[in-house]
Amino acid sequence: MEETATDLFxxxxxxxxxxxxxxPDEAAAAREVEAIRAEKGADGGAHGVRALPGGVGxxxxxxxxxxxxxxxxxTDDEALRLETMLPEVSVxxxxxxxxxxxxxxxxxxxxxxxxxxxxxxxxxxxxxSRTADIERVxxxxxxxxxxxxxxxxxxxx
Amino acid sequence: xxxAREIEAALKDGFLRRTLDKFAVEYRAxxxxxxxxxxxRALIQRIADxxxxxxxxxxxxxxxxxxxxxxxxxxxxxxxxxxxAREIIAAIAKENDVHKIVKSKSMTAEExxxxxxxxxxxxxxxxxxxxxxxxxxxxxRPSHMVMPAIHLSRGQVADEFEKATGRAQDHEDVHKLVKxxxxxxxxxxxxxxxxxxxxxxxxAETGSLAIVTNEGNxxxxxxxxxxxxxxxxxDKLIPTLDDALTALQVLPRNATGQRLTSYVTFIDxxxxxxxxxxxxxxxxxxxxxxxxxxxARDPLFSQIYRCVRCxxxxxxxxxxRLVGGHRMGHVYVGAIGLVLTYLYHDRAxxxxxxxxCVGCGACKDVCSGGIDLPRLIQEIRARFxxxxxEPVVSRLARYAMRKRxxxxxxxxxxxxxxxxxxxxxxxxxxxPMALFGKQGFKSLPALAKKSFRELWPTLLRPVEKxxxxxxxxxxxxxxxxxxxxxxxxxxxxxHFGVEVEFPxxxxxxGLPLVTLGEKETALEVARQxxxxxxxxxxxxxxxxxxCASHLKHWYKxxxxxxxxxxxxxxxxxxxxxHDKLGLTKKDxxxxxWKVAYHASCHLCRALGVKEAPRALIAAAAHYTPxxxxxxxxGFGGSWSFKFPEISKELMHKKLDNxxxxxxxxxxxxxxxxTIQLRGGxxxxxRPIQVVHxxxxxxxxxxxGAK
Numbered sequence: 001m002e003e004t005a006t007d008l009f010x011x012x013x014x015x016x017x018x019x020x021x022x023x024p025d026e027a028a029a030a031r032e033v034e035a036i037r038a039e040k041g042a043d044g045g046a047h048g049v050r051a052l053p054g055g056v057g058x059x060x061x062x063x064x065x066x067x068x069x070x071x072x073x074x075t076d077d078e079a080l081r082l083e084t085m086l087p088e089v090s091v092x093x094x095x096x097x098x099x100x101x102x103x104x105x106x107x108x109x110x111x112x113x114x115x116x117x118x119x120x121x122x123x124x125x126x127x128x129s130r131t132a133d134i135e136r137v138x139x140x141x142x143x144x145x146x147x148x149x150x151x152x153x154x155x156x157x
Numbered sequence: 158x159x160x161a162r163e164i165e166a167a168l169k170d171g172f173l174r175r176t177l178d179k180f181a182v183e184y185r186a187x188x189x190x191x192x193x194x195x196x197x198r199a200l201i202q203r204i205a206d207x208x209x210x211x212x213x214x215x216x217x218x219x220x221x222x223x224x225x226x227x228x229x230x231x232x233x234x235x236x237x238x239x240x241x242a243r244e245i246i247a248a249i250a251k252e253n254d255v256h257k258i259v260k261s262k263s264m265t266a267e268e269x270x271x272x273x274x275x276x277x278x279x280x281x282x283x284x285x286x287x288x289x290x291x292x293x294x295x296x297x298r299p300s301h302m303v304m305p306a307i308h309l310s311r312g313q314v315a316d317e318f319e320k321a322t323g324r325a326q327d328h329e330d331v332h333k334l335v336k337x338x339x340x341x342x343x344x345x346x347x348x349x350x351x352x353x354x355x356x357x358x359x360x361a362e363t364g365s366l367a368i369v370t371n372e373g374n375x376x377x378x379x380x381x382x383x384x385x386x387x388x389x390x391x392d393k394l395i396p397t398l399d400d401a402l403t404a405l406q407v408l409p410r411n412a413t414g415q416r417l418t419s420y421v422t423f424i425d426x427x428x429x430x431x432x433x434x435x436x437x438x439x440x441x442x443x444x445x446x447x448x449x450x451x452x453a454r455d456p457l458f459s460q461i462y463r464c465v466r467c468x469x470x471x472x473x474x475x476x477x478r479l480v481g482g483h484r485m486g487h488v489y490v491g492a493i494g495l496v497l498t499y500l501y502h503d504r505a506x507x508x509x510x511x512x513x514c515v516g517c518g519a520c521k522d523v524c525s526g527g528i529d530l531p532r533l534i535q536e537i538r539a540r541f542x543x544x545x546x547e548p549v550v551s552r553l554a555r556y557a558m559r560k561r562x563x564x565x566x567x568x569x570x571x572x573x574x575x576x577x578x579x580x581x582x583x584x585x586x587x588x589p590m591a592l593f594g595k596q597g598f599k600s601l602p603a604l605a606k607k608s609f610r611e612l613w614p615t616l617l618r619p620v621e622k623x624x625x626x627x628x629x630x631x632x633x634x635x636x637x638x639x640x641x642x643x644x645x646x647x648x649x650x651x652h653f654g655v656e657v658e659f660p661x662x663x664x665x666x667g668l669p670l671v672t673l674g675e676k677e678t679a680l681e682v683a684r685q686x687x688x689x690x691x692x693x694x695x696x697x698x699x700x701x702x703x704c705a706s707h708l709k710h711w712y713k714x715x716x717x718x719x720x721x722x723x724x725x726x727x728x729x730x731x732x733x734x735h736d737k738l739g740l741t742k743k744d745x746x747x748x749x750w751k752v753a754y755h756a757s758c759h760l761c762r763a764l765g766v767k768e769a770p771r772a773l774i775a776a777a778a779h780y781t782p783x784x785x786x787x788x789x790x791g792f793g794g795s796w797s798f799k800f801p802e803i804s805k806e807l808m809h810k811k812l813d814n815x816x817x818x819x820x821x822x823x824x825x826x827x828x829x830x831t832i833q834l835r836g837g838x839x840x841x842x843r844p845i846q847v848v849h850x851x852x853x854x855x856x857x858x859x860x861g862a863k
Contacts (some may be wrong), residue, residue: 012416054756058625067194068417078380079430103417108172110398110423114363119426119437121380126417129373133288133304135311136180137331142287143339143346144373144419 005099012069016127018142018148029093031149033058036149057083057145058091060139061125062072063109064099070126071105071150074113081121090145096154101135148152160484160509160542167480168802169499172310172706174479180307182280182477183787187414188469188523190801194416200407205527206401208392208463212453218361219321219444227365229426231440233364237393238777239269242445245277246271246353246386249441249513253384255280259342260687262286263355264302264466265445266387267488268501271353281352283345283372287338294321300482301490303468308481334585342374356389357408357465358401359444365425366442367401368409370634371418379424386441387424391449392462403851404465407525426640447501457536458500463526464493470520470530475789476513485513492520492530499537508541513800515793515807516672517758525844535671542674550674550795553829559678561685562666565610570639572604579603583638584839597835598796598805602638609640613659616647623656628694630708632688632701633665634828642828642848645855646700646730649790652858653738668707672794683712697726698733700851702827703794705729707709722856729760730825735769741776746861747852748778752853755811755834756787757827764824769849774824777857785810792833808837815845821848824853 010020019097021036023029037056056088061071071092075081100106106124113120129144140146158166167173211218219859223233238240250258258280260266272282272293284293287697288305292298294317299305306314309336315326318337325331354375358367366387368375379385395401409415416850453459462780471477471491487506497512499507511534520530542551558564580586584600593601609631626652635643650657663686666677686708690697699705708727712720734740752774760766774780791807816821823838823845825831835847 016416016419019607030402048315065417065762066561070417078431081428083379085373103405104399107397107399107402108683110402111363114423114425119428120365121425121428122423123376124417124421124423125419126415127427129371129419129421130631131287131335131372132336133286133291133306133372134309134314134331134414135176135310136183139332141333142335142372142374142533143285143377144344 005070005101006096006152008066009064009069009096009099011128012067013150016067016069017130018069018150019149020123020126020152022152026153029153032151033091033093036089036091040147053147056089056091057087059083059092061092061094062098063106064094064100065101065103065124066095067102067105068126070124071089072109073123074120075123076118076120081123084123085144087099088146090125090128090147091149091151093151093153094151135142163484163803164480164800167484168806169856170481171796173308173481177478177481178309181472182471184414188410191410191414191416195406196408197407197411197692200403201364201527202527203300204407204465204525205460205463207395207403207524209460211249211300211395212392212462215394215450217417217455218396219391221361222359222364222394225362226426226442229364230437231364231426231442233442233444234444235444239445239447242269242388242443242447243271243605243774245443246388247275247286248348249384249386250275250278250280250351253351253439255384257344257345257349258351258353259285259349259382260353261355261370261378262289263353263388264489265355266353266391267299268390268447269388269445270528272361283342283349285342285346285373285378287335287372289537290338290376291317298483298488299490300486301468301471302466302494308483320857339436346377346381347381351384351386352380352382353386353388354379356387356393356442358391358396358404359394359442360396360401361394362397363425365398365423367405368420368422368424369405369418370420370422374421375545376420376422379422383430383434384439384441386443388443390445390447392464394444400529404525408465408467411469412615422647427740452500458496458527458533461493461496461527461533463524463528463529465525467525469523469525473519473523474792475517475519475807476515476803477801485510492534493528496530496533496537499770507537508545511541512796513538513803515789515791515796517789517793518762519789522762539671539674551675554670555675556671558665558670558762559681561662564664568608568633570599572606572637573604584836595801598801598840599808599833600839601836602832604637605640607640609636609643610661612640612644616644618651620651620654620656622654624654625695626658626693627696627698627733628658628660628690628692630663630666630690630697630699630704631659631725632699632704632828635700636833639828639831639849642700642831642851645849646851648855648858649734649851653740653744655738658692658694660689660692662695664689666707668703668711669794671707671711672681680715686711687720689724694726696728696737697723697731698728698730700730700759700826700849702729702760702764703829707758710763722748729764729766730763730828731760731770731773732766732852735773739772745777745857748853748857748860750778750822750853750856751781751818751820752778752822752824753781753783753815753818754786755815755823755825757825757830758789760826761787770824770826773850773851776820777854781818784814785817785821790830790833792829794829797833804833808833809841812841812843812845814838816843820845822848822853824848824850826850
């Protein structure tokens with residue numbers, strides 16, 4: 001069977017330590033987000049240091065990139081931006097129809113964002129924050145989210 | 158501490174050695190895995206082309222970038238040197254009443270010594286990248302561009318965190334230490350008035366910054382405080398978003414073996430910021446010149462602007478692996494660090510550091526922009542040699558080698574002098590080892606009783622209806638010390654119908670002269686060789702990979718059209734036998750030798766020959782793959798005499814790897830490596846015989862004749 005962009009996206013996102021939740025539609029996505037919120041708790045306290053401001057941040061991706069398992073999030077709005085940075089658990093909603101094949105194919109989208117006559121802040125997010133700065137031990141969750149959940153809409157039955 | 162002492166201490170640092178050893182092996186494996194998914198060479202070439210073009214149009218790109226960024230509310234400033242950049246940033250801090258700064262990693266900030274300057278102005282500066290924070294706490298500089306604290310153990314980090322937090326820390330669990338950093342630094346992000354970051358790409362078409370990070374600190378630095386200062390060199394300017402996205406396919410793969418880092422942030426102008434009085438981020442982009450604009454016009458050194466600061470040149474450097482970044486860099490680390498130290502920083506430090514490149518070419522092979530780093534380092538050494546006034550050895554070499562007959566008379570004289578000390582086995586024996594001091598880690602080769610050129614008249618065999626007519630380039634080491642390897646090659650040639658000529662006027666290829674900075678004499682000997690090989694030959698074959706790469710590349714690059722026909726004909730032995738003669742299994746009697754292979758730097762990287770020797774070994778004997786076949790043996794010509802301790806360690810590791818299986822022989826294609834490894838195997842009494850690929854083939858033919 002031929003590997004679709006969605007399959008590749010899932011494989012690569014998981015390789016980058018993201019957790020992918022494939023759901024059929026928006027309604028199911030909303031339920032999935034609620035389930036994650038309920039499980040993680042509002043203060044994310046189960047994950048060590050208490051995050052500021054809260055436990056679970058939720059944003060919507062504009063595009064995805066299959067080859068790298070990346071979500072592209074437009075966060076010109078500062079509060080939205082902080083949603084992807086401060087909480088311990090980050091949830092990104094992505095529509096499978098928005099998955100692009102590779103990095104170069106994101107250029108037209110990025111150019112459109114950057115030529116609308118205003119300032120912009122676009123993030124390519126691939127997995128949770130990580131470091132290997134101490135003895136090259138891979139540690140997930142440094143200054144950004146400790147977990148990244150991607151709720152992938154319409155990708156799989 | 159002297160540089161030699163520092164090296165000695167580093168070599169005794171067990172933790173550092175284990176860490177870097179493990180890293181070197183795992184890095185290679187990780188890199189190979191992620192590069193298998195893309196066209197590595199094509200991408201590197203594209204980066205090289207884009208960045209070369211950007212260097213040529215640096216001023217236009219700067220103007221375009223500034224116009225676009227300012228259109229979107231940023232302030233773009235240009236600093237001519239480090240002092241001006243420091244002043245500009247301090248002034249921005251003052252103007253905005255900044256007391257606390259958080260910083261994400263910026264090598265450019267290291268370059269200009271920014272922190273000390275701001276702290277002297279009474280401003281609190283906190284590094285927030287985990288590794289940078291650790292080295293800041295220790296008042297050290299980064300020992301690697303991507304992994305600043307790779308030289309430290311978790312225990313050392315825990316000690317430092319205890320001092321910083323006043324609380325006991327777990328000395329074993331790295332994850333808990335990471336959590337400490339998160340907890341400790343999070344309030345500092347919130348409290349900061351200003352964030353300072355670097356930038357990986359400055360994209361001219363839209364005036365945007367691209368920042369590549371993993372920890373998430375960079376995003377907090379450029380989001381939470383009301384002021385953001387991005388500091389970057391002019392070399393970070395590139396024309397388009399497409400160029401940035403292309404480079405992003407290589408940078409993380411090369412830096413950390415990731416397909417992409419956790420975050421790539423594109424900031425285009427002053428975005429909304431609640432803490433700012435205007436509601437918009439106060440965004441200043443400071444572009445540092447510090448010699449870059451001039452260097453962009455340098456015909457040789459402008460290629461350094463292809464550097465994307467991935468750190469790969471350190472990751473594969475055999476010397477870095479042994480001594481760590483503090484001994485293989487100054488501010489910037491690794492091969493590019495040596496070059497940048499010379500160009501931007503401390504020339505005395507650069508002189509010292511640049512001597513410590515073994516010239517294996519591993520860095521050039523993996524560089525994201527295909528920078529010819531060994532060539533640049535060689536050039537810097539040559540310049541220093543000129544400036545420092547030439548050492549006696551250079552003067553001697555020039556005097557002796559300008560005229561072939563003088564040179565060869567000198568070698569014969571040395572053979573006479575060594576007579577009482579030369580053992581029957583080709584090594585210098587009968588001398589107390591104490592005489593050799595640090596050089597005593599390998600047995601030293603003796604000059605052969607008869608050189609190849611003296612043997613030549615006895616070796617001439619008429620070949621009927623030859624398939625090929627070649628000229629043999631011996632090279633000094635083979636001619637005078639290892640002629641038996643050439644004799645073995647002659648057997649192979651004769652057996653397969655190759656007519657061989659040996660032009661007597663040939664002389665040293667000139668590579669040692671270039672290493673000594675004696676370019677003029679090197680050109681003279683090059684011309685002598687081209688004249689000596691003016692006859693009609695199908696190929697000019699040599700058993701020395703170093704000579705081959707020098708004759709092929711340096712001659713052509715330096716002499717141009719004058720050397721073109723000559724260089725085009727030069728072939729290494731294995732390539733000639735494998736590719737031209739097309740020899741395979743059926744041509745040989747299989748020996749029962751188990752043969753490990755050492756891929757000489759000049760063969761596998763400089764000439765890109767990888768398959769031929771392995772295929773030939775497999776055809777004539779039993780090829781036994783061993784780990785790290787392509788890592789340097791530590792010879793490096795005169796380098797091994799300058800840095801005997803490092804040379805010894807590289808040799809030792811090489812022999813460990815070669816002997817890790819059940820190999821009886823170690824085959825290679827270079828007399829320099831032969832001298833190093835044969836001498837080492839003898840001194841360390843290793844159960845392995847070091848031979849040239851030609852000797853394997855000759856032995857197989859002899860076995861077949863019996």
